[in-house]
Amino acid sequence: MKKYLLPETGNFYKANLHCHTTVSDGRWTPEEVKKNYMAAGYSVIAYTDHDVLIPHPELADENFLPLNSYEMEVNAPGKWDKHCKCCHMCLIALEPDNLTPVCWHRSKYTWGNAKEIYSSQVKFDENEPDYERVYSPEGISDMMKRGRDAGFFVTYNHPAWSLETALDFAFYENMNAMEIVNGSCVTAGFDDYNPAAYDTMLLTGKRIYCVATDDNHDVQPLGHPGNDSFKGFTMIKADKLEYRTITSALEKGNFYASQGPEIKALWFEDGKVHIECSGARRITANYGVRRGRKVEADSELLTSASFGFAPDDNYIRITIEDENGLHANTNAYFADEVYKD
Ligand SMILES: [Zn+2]
Ligand SMILES: [Zn+2]
Known part of the structure; x- marks a missing residue:
């Protein structure tokens, strides 16, 4: 009897699960991201601007689903320079009405464009103290656990760009998935096609999925070889393009990761x-x-x-x-x- 590892029925929806816009340090507005990605055949974008969970329900239509999400970083202690290790993770809300970011902390993005453009939608208490991020396996696993416990799909991002090795990421617990491809980093010359790292995760007992993402910032224009859109995508198989149906497919692993094929x-x-x-x-x-x-x-x-x-x-x-x-x-x-x- 056939046992389908990708569901037999449903449709494939092309998704970019890691994306930056003018809300943080990307060059395209959320609307431009929708327009350009839809023209390239995408149906799903996780808007993962840095540090701010900004929903984009105004962009949703029957052919396009924006997911509510954000990216967090933890830097190793010391000066931020080209030697500094760090860890980045994306958190994608499984429920569309979950707009409360975990591990909230102030950053340049909190008070930047996000505040300016979307102040009515930014859900945090300005009196709230920062979550204290700690760059250690325990600190990072704690952030991932808080994300999972609060109903987020948590991905571990671009280990090569972050200067992380198996001695780091093999000890990170509680992620749902890791980036086997980070298109922006690959475009910039980093070795962030990560099949060996994925095997390391699996061999150290983590039952996690792999996603391919763009992490696009679009500093170079469309058509320029340095443009970082459309370099890595996740194909999600689901019955319909509806928020909870798509995030449930993510939870179940009903997808594959690709650079093209x-x-x-x-x-x-x-x-x-x-x-x-x-x-x-x-x-x-x-x-x-x-x-x-x-x-x-x-x-x-x-x-x-x-x-x-x-x-x-x-x-x-x-x-x-x-x-x-x-x-x-x-x-x-x-x-x-x-x-x-
Ligand atoms: Zn990142
Ligand atoms: Zn990013």
Whole structure:
């Protein structure tokens, strides 16, 4: 019997789950982001401006869903310079009416454009003391836990840009997902395509998902090679484009991460995982054990592959690589869950 790892029914909605606008340090207004991303086939944007949870319900329509979200940073102690390590995370509200940011703290963005433009929507008490951010595994795991407990989907962002290694992020608990692709950082020359980091997370016991995002700031205009939009997207499969339906698909992991290639179907049947995709020159399976599988295109590009998946494998995650060297990554699916009932 087929067990669908991506839902059999529903539609794929193209999403950018990490985005900056003029509310913080991005160059496009929230409206321009909607316009430009819709023209590129997107239906969902998580507006993750720095430090401020600003909803954009005015942008919602039947073909576009803005998610309420924000990005927080924690810097290592000392002067902020090119040597300074840091940790960034995005928090996406699962419920549309959850407008209370956790770990609230004052920053230049709190009193900047956000206050100016959206003062009526910024929900915080100006007398409230700052949450004291601490750059340590405990401090970061605490922020992620507070986010989860308060009903947010929490992602861990761009480890390469942050100068973080496995000695840091392997100890961060409570995230829902990590960025396997951060398009802006990749565009800027950082090695923020992170499949090995994702395996490290999984091998250290974290059952987390992977997302591909833009983290766009659009400092360079559309069409310029340095423009950081449309470099990483998450394809969410859901029945309809409605806030809670989409965030519920995020919670369940009903999505894949991509720089370009498409995954059309993914299911488990008779001890094998089957994938259908857009043209690929290479499809690989990683298992979290000492076993790997790879299929290479011959004269024609591949559009499907099947990989054995045994009950004593740890997990399976599949990577598509297209002719341009761009990747699509599935989430990891654990053997004990796939083989359950
Ligand atoms: Zn960031
Ligand atoms: Zn960002």
